[in-house]
Amino acid sequence: INEFMNSKTWTNHIFSPDERIECNFIFTLNKQISADEFAGSMQVQSNRTIYGTTYNSTMLNFKDNDIQFKFDEQTIITFDENSHISNLSSLLGFYAYLVLGFDYDSFSPEGGTEYFQKAEKIVNNAQSEPTKGWKSFEGRKNRYWLTENILNEIYRPIRQFSYQYHRLGLDVMGTKASEARSQIAENLTLLQQVHRKKPSSFIMQVFFDAKADELVNVFNSNEANPEEKRRVYTILTEVAPGDNAKWEKLVK
16 A cells, blocks of 8 residues: 555646645454455544644544455555546545645645546446445445535535635744734634634534644734634634633633
């Protein structure tokens, strides 16, 4: 799996080795269905380096609980984005494109669309796959709904916020911390727009699973404006009440 992920070219853009995205795919296999078939979960984590620093920002931290695939030591993983060859290669391809999409979205407005669409194609190609995770009727928090939400116009402001947050916020934090915090605080209203239309959405949960702790660290600073912290606290407790224990740190 490691060789497959790192030797395949996932984008036509040219990058140097040190520009490669740092990511982890953590498999927890808790069931052996047959001699060569396994089931379990998969934690997908990816990071993005913040400009001018050694700090890595978490871009995606998602757990897929519907992992099932066949594999033996002689398996050669073969992938084609235009067809479903095996569940393992489709899973790896899907999350590779998802990682790319979130990364590209942080560098240019909706820059990850091409890769999210590739992930969506993988979902469409897997509709006849008997294992779970690819179909709309199998739950509201699976691979199908992940790409559906990301590409849905209703949730577009979340992607817009990602660019504002990373490129115009975190990337300038080292030189203009006050301005960066103000930019992030102002653009949190984009998340508020989505929440008021679609409260407790899946994609919003995915976003905060990656970003909640970081947002607290951004504003829980002695240099942060108390009024700004209070405004941020008000918005965050509205849009992500599940993380209220973390948001409380902003007003203590």
